[in-house]
Amino acid sequence: MMIYFYYGKKTDVSYEVTATTPSLQELAERASPPVGKAKNDRVSTKDMLTGGSGSWNAVEGVTVGNEYVRAKFVINCAGGGADQIARLIGDESFTIKPRLGDYLLLHRNQGYLTHRTLFPCPDPVLGKGVLVQTTLWGNLILGPTARDTYKPEAANMTEAEIQTYILSKCKKLVTHFDPKETIHSFCGARAKSDRGDWIIEPSAKADKFIHVAGIDSPGLAGSPAIALEVVRLLKEAGLDTSEPNPTFNPNRAPIITPKPQGSRGLKMGPIGKHDSNGLDEHKMAQNVICKCEKVTELEVVRAMRRSLPIDSTQAIRKRTRAGMGHCQAEPDNYNCECRVKAIIARENRVPVEEVGGRPWPATSTLTQRWIDDSEKMELEKRSKVIAA
Numbered sequence: 544m545m546i547y548f549y550y551g552k553k554t555d556v557s558y559e560v561t562a563t564t565p566s567l568q569e570l571a572e573r574a575s576p577p578v579g580k581a582k583n584d585r586v587s588t589k590d591m592l593t594g595g596s597g598s599w600n601a602v603e604g605v606t607v608g609n610e611y612v613r614a615k616f617v618i619n620c621a622g623g624g625a626d627q628i629a630r631l632i633g634d635e636s637f638t639i640k641p642r643l644g645d646y647l648l649l650h651r652n653q654g655y656l657t658h659r660t661l662f663p664c665p666d667p668v669l670g671k672g673v674l675v676q677t678t679l680w681g682n683l684i685l686g687p688t689a690r691d692t693y694k695p696e697a698a699n700m701t702e703a704e705i706q707t708y709i710l711s712k713c714k715k716l717v718t719h720f721d722p723k724e725t726i727h728s729f730c731g732a733r734a735k736s737d738r739g740d741w742i743i744e745p746s747a748k749a750d751k752f753i754h755v756a757g758i759d760s761p762g763l764a765g766s767p768a769i770a771l772e773v774v775r776l777l778k779e780a781g782l783d784t785s786e787p788n789p790t791f792n793p794n795r796a797p798i799i800t801p802k803p804q805g806s807r808g809l810k811m812g813p814i815g816k817h818d819s820n821g822l823d824e825h826k827m828a829q830n831v832i833c834k835c836e837k838v839t840e841l842e843v844v845r846a847m848r849r850s851l852p853i854d855s856t857q858a859i860r861k862r863t864r865a866g867m868g869h870c871q872a873e874p875d876n877y878n879c880e881c882r883v884k885a886i887i888a889r890e891n892r893v894p895v896e897e898v899g900g901r902p903w904p905a906t907s908t909l910t911q912r913w914i915d916d917s918e919k920m921e922l923e924k925r926s927k928v929i930a931a
Contacts, residue, residue, distance in 0.1 A: 644687030835868020
């Protein structure tokens with residue numbers, strides 16, 4: 544059974560795009576402002592297995608429908624929920640024991656401090672340890688932790704303890720980063736299994752039910768080889784692969800457009816000054832929606848017009864980086880979250896009130912989305928604790 548969740552508040556109003564459709568400026572002004580202080584508790588480990596900051600509980604979603612699906616072959620690649628899927632056919636051969644990983648993300652002005660991924664000596668139990676590395680986009684990122692949820696002393700660490708652990712460990716690798724330049728923090732759950740290794744095999748209960756479970760690090764690097772192995776297992780289970788799908792295109796066009804000339808050719812300004820009506824691609828390509836990351840209206844629209852439906856700024860954030868810059872979508876800066884909400888509402892032809900925003904605190908260990916000087920000083924103090 545597949546259950547579809549609606550993201551955000553559902554209203555009874557809908558409309559078609561016409562000559563009287565509200566402009567992006569009108570929609571942005573109607574949009575609820577970003578949440579920057581704790582509205583709810585942090586996202587639970589259970590919610591991390593179903594979307595984390597985009598999970599049903601985090602966004603206060605409601606179920607709007609369900610669907611039953613019949614299939615000759617099933618690939619169980621449900622991550623942290625893979626054991627629950629296995630239980631549906633009576634397979635109890637493994638249990639997922641999530642391992643939490645927390646990160647701190649620093650401003651791009653700290654990214655120059657390393658051009659390599661810096662590892663400590665690996666831990667025999669916890670793996671590679673806490674790293675210092677520069678992201679693809681130039682930020683310095685610190686982490687992750689490795690908090691096994693079945694160990695109370697690890698699962699119940701306070702936010703301060705988590706930050707102290709990360710900062711003090713990373714100071715051993717790079718002594719001179721500035722923790723006051725922290726702009727974001729987040730946590731995810733790795734799908735560790737009680738077998739201690741990846742599980743890529745047919746279920747003993749049904750040979751056409753293929754497990755791809757317990758895939759933790761380095762699962763991303765190993766994914767092409769995992770895919771080939773799954774294809775082999777499906778062939779052995781009886782799937783006919785002799786005639787590939789002629790309509791399948793393995794090349795996915797990028798959403799983010801490189802901007803080698805920086806801001807040249809781009810237009811920034813108050814909401815409404817450079818907005819398009821959703822038809823003029825040249826105008827959309829110039830109109831900057833997120834100033835920190837130089838995300839344009841056209842990039843947001845391209846993401847919206849793909850096959851997967853999008854009804855939240857979180858989904859756009861993950862596809863285009865709108866809202867991921869150092870201001871973290873601060874309303875008094877460029878108010879990019881409301882700009883994105885307006886585009887989503889226009890493209891989906893729904894009231895802007897139905898568009899989901901970024902929840903807070905979600906998985907963050909920070910006390911507020913836009914940290915003040917006192918919190919910055921606390922981060923600096925924690926970085927000076929001598930790591931074990």
